[in-house]
Amino acid sequence: MLIAQIIVNGLVLGGLYACIASGFSLVWGVLNIINILHGSFIIIGSYVAYFAYNYLGIHPFLSVTIAAIVLFLFGYLIQAGIINRVVAAPVLTTLTLTFGLELLVNNSLLAAFKADYRKVILENPLGVIDMGGIIVPLDRLATMVLALILTGLLYWVLNASRIGRAIVAVRMDREAAALMGVKVKQIYAITFGLGAVMAGAAGSVMSVIFPISPLNNILFLGKAFVICVLGGLGSVPGAMIGGLALGMIESFGGLIFGPEHAMTLAFSLLILLLIFRPTGIIGKRGYQ
């Protein structure tokens, strides 16, 4: 029974992780940029949900849309105004640039909201269901489902919409896409915006489960790294599998080694994977 409970916990976490990582993976795959800002984007999403709930009374599951709009604009502007200037530069340049932006954004968050931990405390929580000894808090379950729906939505956008096909085309071959009339820089900005949307949406839905603080950025970023390497880069299904795998690893690792070592376990696994199988569990680099 304990094992079943842990599997359920792992799945619930994993759904959320899939949502966290899909945007990160998209940006990395298409723009070849490691977006160090991703953790702070998630936190901005959580703050949008927090203020929308406490001041406007909008439930976090609905304020996802507000967070998405805010973060799309923010992400689009950052990419169009700043990162696009050096997007073709070597890895180190873009990495340093997003690190600098992260310092700036995160410090602004700290200055604006302080380092206090806050939490969205729902007035009418959905309660808990007991399925023959396995206890599932319904809010968490709903969060997971919503996160998976959002991830599925991204998959759908990439596969079915015109802009999505353009993004995939740029990822496959930048020059060819440009020759076909795709405005590459604009697609970059939209992609970065979409990555920010996924981060903000994840932050918004998970504000009902996890406490919010600007200091969580490194935690989320670390998880996104691990998931991308686990699942393989730049594909939504990869992020999904990687996210669920990390959720499982963390909940079983927490049981065996104690929850304080769950992240270390994930990081050690990441290093081993990079050494022996750098293309991820699925083993190929997906193009959607």
Add this chain to the structure above:
Amino acid sequence: MRRLLLCLVVVFVLVLPLWGNNYIIRLTTMMMLYSVLSLSWNFIGGFAGYPSFATASFFGLGAYSGAISQVHGVPMFLAWPVGGLVAALFAAALGLAILHLRGHYFAIATLVVAEVLREIVNSWTDLTGGGMGLNLPILRLDVNAQARLFYFSMFVLAIMTVIAASYVSKRRLGFGLRCIKQNEDAANMIGINTTVYKTTAFVLSAVFVGCAGAFYASWVNYIEPGDVFEVLLSVKPIVMVLLGSSGTVIGPVLGAVVFLFLEEMVWRNFLTFHAGVLGLLIVALVLFLPGGLLGLYFRRVFHWKESR
């Protein structure tokens, strides 16, 4: 011209303790320490073009191995090379394991290694004191003498690093590493043993940092995992090298000096927003000064020649 400049710098550093107060001496020691870090990063990042974030790992390992050996009775001056040796051995093993990764994957692997090391040190309480940190034996010297002792020791380490860097830069190793930076497959094709070259560069980027870490432990007398494995220890040297000019010998030193000077100004004036201002500086640097300060200088010289 260049020799004269070098001599002037050396003389300046040597006579500074005669009139400088302890604050100036501490700041200059810090500048030399970061020069060591940025010159070391330059071996793997500047010459070979590998985005390494392993500096914090080497620094922390050096600090802890130096501190632990000092606690167990090894004299201070011997503990510093011990730190360097441990870091170098670790770099050799790590390099053989992960130097086949390229680009982002290498960057992430090195970033994560530092986190794992920090967690190991954090939970190995018997040996390292864990999160409580580790106190080092106190030197029985008065404050002024201590400041000057560490100042001159750091100076010696910095000079050693500069010599190593300029030696590598002029020799076969530096040439090979530059080839690897431009095109690794082609470098392999023309007979450069890329594995050996990269691993050597990685070890070189660790040994002086390890010594510096052990030195730092003795200098501040107390270390804890969050302090010596901090991610900024990996990032700042990179920014300094970019600020100076990567792949050169003077660039990283210049970058370290200018960066710390700026940082000190920022600390003084923006106490609660210093990380943000630092971020702004980094963004401005990447966007408007891609070749670094030396690039600026060369550009001016070039124009001047042209106009004649």
